[in-house]
Amino acid sequence: MGSLIRADWLRIRRRWDVWIIVLGIPVLTLLSYVAGAASAGNVHVFSSGDVPPELQAQIAAQEAALRAFSALPYQFPRSIATMAEGATLWLILGAAFLAASMLGNEFSWGTIRNVALFRADRLRYLGARLAWLVGLILVTFVAVVALGAIVPALVRVDPGNPAALTGDPSIMGMFPPGPTGPVSLGGALLVAGSLFCTALAGMALAGLAALKFRSTASGILVAGIYAIAEGILASLWMSRAAGDLRYVPQMGLTIRLSALLGDAQVAAGLTTAGGGQSSSPGWVALPPLLGAAIVAVWLLGLLGLWFVVLRRADIDE
């Protein structure tokens, strides 16, 4: 296995696309974080004409609450979750591209033939490639999380007056528009961890499609089409099914990943309701652990299929 890992290092170290993804995602997320942090305290409640003194007090309280609320995502440890949330799309797409590219290119370049001639044990070869993919995604993920932990010390956002968040509800009205409780380090890491699982699922799905269709582009395309199609079909099913049949679409991969991210946010106290399909009619919330178990089954199933597909494949490149 050591020689396979070393051979993959020789392959990967000169691939600029790989390093652009691995280093680019944390950089992009950091830029997005800094841009958000820079505008965090920029809150104004506008009023026109003569404002009565009691209303002026209410506006000032709402402004103070909003200012404190907008600064919350940039305070440690919640900054870790903020950074992770900002990296979600990039990390999923990056993981899918890495998998599709590192597996699909072997077929489009025809090098899989040489690999098969120099290493008869295809499954070990694929195991080494999987280890590299998970390692690269982990490096990106850890960089994002580490930046989330470090950046608040470098890019300081005035927390405002946190007491303003607990003002008299009769004065505050709809402000602030979300939970204001403290987020623990564990909660922030839970959100980040759910993102890592989601990225791995993106990798597994795109990697399987790339292996099956023997091309990077087909891998990404098929994985994307699958995710969209599953979402549409699940929405349709949920809106029409009754009884236990309502659970069926919630076994789907993309729906469960969306629920996993939502459940983690709820558990961390970032939101009060899960994201994604949870607002759809017919949605039945599953216990978070059961939801996570379904994701794990999907992940293991998809990765297992990688090995089945390559083991049985004719190498006619």
Add this chain to the structure above:
Amino acid sequence: MDAAIEARGLVRHFGPIPAVDGIDLYVPRGSVYGFLGPNGSGKTTTIRLLLGLLRPDRGSISLLGGSPHDASCLAQVGAVVERPAFYPYLSAHENLRLFATLAGMPSAVGSAAADRALGVVGLTTVAGRKVGGFSTGMKQRLAVALALLRDPTLVILDEPTNGLDPGGVVEVRGLIGELARSGRTVFLSTHVLTEVEQLCDRVAVLQRGRLVAEGLTRELLERGQRLAIAFDTGEEAGKAARVLADAGLEAEAADDRENTLLVAPDRLGLSAVNRLLAGHDLYPAELVLRRASLESVFLELTEGV
């Protein structure tokens, strides 16, 4: 003699079409074995089956006494299969070193093996250049270098001179000769019949997935040789054709010379034919054994099938 390659009843379909249809192969160790056939006859599919890249629907394969799926067996095999395939963003040396690492060679050993193989195919001066910028001929040489990287006992070459300039063809041909002289077994699939005629001691001809001929190259060429019997007049030639037909020898008129008959001397030798004709007062003006080219034998074998 011990077999380097032995295949029995090899069958492989692509959909309903049999690409390889019941092939038996026996390639003795130390031989240079020519594998001939027109485009689409199943040569590359057969090679992929032999190397374990494709799985046969039926039949068995033994490569150097083992299975093509056995790592220790494949370690003794070097192969060039169809178009060369390399990582375009890596240099020639890096590509070879990568595959040496994949084969389990320590870094220094792999690097030395890469240097040696590049030297053999004359690519030392461009070892540091990215393969993406290589010409077809350079890639083909690199593919040969990759095949030689592990100092193999058996070398399987599928059209190794494809894309090479005349100088490159001569070099690769010389290289194949050297491989043969060093005692390695060479399995050579090619369209260049003169290459086979010059290099191979055994030859197999494939047509539509089936072997239509197999044996020593010398024997195959003998099968195609003809006795050219020239007469002074057309009348004599016609009479001789009838005499030969009565003796069971089919004679045909030569395209290139008048009053000349061509006879396959399978059953009777040159002197026996001469005696037979003289017994009927027919005295040829010229009696010559025309050696066949592999090209003519190949066309004869593949056109009628």
